[in-house]
Amino acid sequence: MGIFVRHLFSNDFIGSGPELGAAGFVPLHGPNDYLMYAGAGGNVRMGADRNKYGSGFFVKGNLGPLGYNRSLCIAIHEYGHYLFGNNHSTSGIMTSNGGLSINDMFMSGYEKYKLGLLDTLTADYSTTNSFSMRDISGRNGSSQTPDFPQILKVPITSTDFFIIESRRKISDWDVYMLGDTSRNDPFHLTGDYGKGLYIFHSNSIGILYAGNVDIECADGLWSWGDFGYENPDWTNADTVPVKLRTSLPSIVNNDAASVFFNNYSNADGISAGPWFSIGKKHVSVGQTGTDRIYTNLSEYWTSRERFGDRWDAWNVGYNEIFSPYSNPNTKDVNNDTTGIYIYYHNLANGIAQLKVYRAGFNGYNDSSILASTPPSRPMGLTLDYYVETENITHPMITWNHNKEPDMLRADTRKKYRIWRATYTNMNYVPVGYLSN
Numbered sequence: 001m002g003i004f005v006r007h008l009f010s011n012d013f014i015g016s017g018p019e020l021g022a023a024g025f026v027p028l029h030g031p032n033d034y035l036m037y038a039g040a041g042g043n044v045r046m047g048a049d050r051n052k053y054g055s056g057f058f059v060k061g062n063l064g065p066l067g068y069n070r071s072l073c074i075a076i077h078e079y080g081h082y083l084f085g086n087n088h089s090t091s092g093i094m095t096s097n098g099g100l101s102i103n104d105m106f107m108s109g110y111e112k113y114k115l116g117l118l119d120t121l122t123a124d125y126s127t128t129n130s131f132s133m134r135d136i137s138g139r140n141g142s143s144q145t146p147d148f149p150q151i152l153k154v155p156i157t158s159t160d161f162f163i164i165e166s167r168r169k170i171s172d173w174d175v176y177m178l179g180d181t182s183r184n185d186p187f188h189l190t191g192d193y194g195k196g197l198y199i200f201h202s203n204s205i206g207i208l209y210a211g212n213v214d215i216e217c218a219d220g221l222w223s224w225g226d227f228g229y230e231n232p233d234w235t236n237a238d239t240v241p242v243k244l245r246t247s248l249p250s251i252v253n254n255d256a257a258s259v260f261f262n263n264y265s266n267a268d269g270i271s272a273g274p275w276f277s278i279g280k281k282h283v284s285v286g287q288t289g290t291d292r293i294y295t296n297l298s299e300y301w302t303s304r305e306r307f308g309d310r311w312d313a314w315n316v317g318y319n320e321i322f323s324p325y326s327n328p329n330t331k332d333v334n335n336d337t338t339g340i341y342i343y344y345h346n347l348a349n350g351i352a353q354l355k356v357y358r359a360g361f362n363g364y365n366d367s368s369i370l371a372s373t374p375p376s377r378p379m380g381l382t383l384d385y386y387v388e389t390e391n392i393t394h395p396m397i398t399w400n401h402n403k404e405p406d407m408l409r410a411d412t413r414k415k416y417r418i419w420r421a422t423y424t425n426m427n428y429v430p431v432g433y434l435s436n
């Protein structure tokens with residue numbers, strides 16, 4: 001049984017302590033071992049503890065009157081406490097960070113794996129390096145031969161591992177990206193945004209979470225700074241802080257596990273929890289802004305990156321290699337190098353094709369894997385303009401160099417190739433490119 005309290009006015013009549021003012025709570029209160037039914041087949045009792053004998057949940061409008069989506073998501077989260085104990089996390093249904101309460105309506109790959117809901121393949125990189133995965137929903141390939149897994153587990157040790165899932169949004173309920181253009185509406189159409197591979201890192205044994213399960217966001221770990229306050233796209237009457245990326249960590253380690261949210265060093269956009277990204281601000285309340293890649297403006301748009309955005313998934317042609325040199329990288333739970341490379345190289349008929357290598361296994365070492373895989377994505381690509389004279393303006397592109405040791409160098413400088421697209425007149429947008 002679920003009890004939904006639409007709006008908490010001034011008094012929260014449910015319990016005391018941590019449940020007071022909370023978005024939800026389990027279990028329902030009542031006498032322990034309360035006898036619900038007595039019959040020839042046995043007695044049915046209900047417990048008052050948060051365990052397999054407890055029952056029910058509360059959902060409360062602690063942030064104002066509950067709408068459908070937030071009610072649903074808090075209910076999913078509270079039910080999750082029966083499955084996963086008392087833990088909270090930065091991924092999956094055990095997220096608890098405002099918004100809809102959870103960051104992922106479909107459970108994280110890690111949570112599905114923990115419950116044993118889906119077929120999981122453990123990547124044995126000591127015998128093979130090629131792996132294929134089907135969509136997480138399992139709706140595009142149960143009859144395929146071979147029957148590809150829905151979850152790929154890449155072990156580091158027996159208790160430390162990465163979990164990978166391929167999300168193609170075949171199911172309407174497959175919503176990881178609740179920020180960005182979905183704006184906390186899980187059923188808002190957002191096209192290809194949010195599709196891709198999601199990678200989770202956990203050092204854990206048993207059914208319970210052993211701590212935070214970090215999502216390895218493809219847009220990297222950063223240091224974050226304060227840039228004042230700004231009106232978000234839902235109100236002109238209030239402001240929220242502007243937190244933006246400032247620099248890359250000099251040594252990229254795992255997200256801090258001790259501080260889940262509002263963590264501003266060596267943190268991805270889920271852990272730092274920014275409300276804004278650079279781009280074009282919304283024109284009026286209720287409308288959405290525009291990301292910087294589609295505008296020349298450097299205003300703040302309400303991206304709600306904290307709830308997941310279009311840049312978190314790993315995709316071919318965007319960020320396709322998760323390795324010792326990428327950001328984030330494949331370090332283990334103790335921030336030691338694992339030598340693991342995960343390369344998402346192709347998507348065909350909804351099947352994601354990956355290469356998984358580990359230095360010291362299947363005849364590979366660090367340099368032979370580097371030779372077989374592309375470099376990681378240069379981070380922090382920004383476009384500015386350099387005004388040479390009144391009539392001459394040059395585009396200026398800057399980025400943070402990537403760290404693979406085998407990059408071509410001229411003197412001490414790493415070499416990059418830059419292409420530009422041109423057309424003979426301004427009537428058409430150029431396609432393709434001319435080299436150099």
Ligand SMILES: [Zn+2]
Pocket residue numbers: 077081088096
């Ligand atoms: Zn909770």
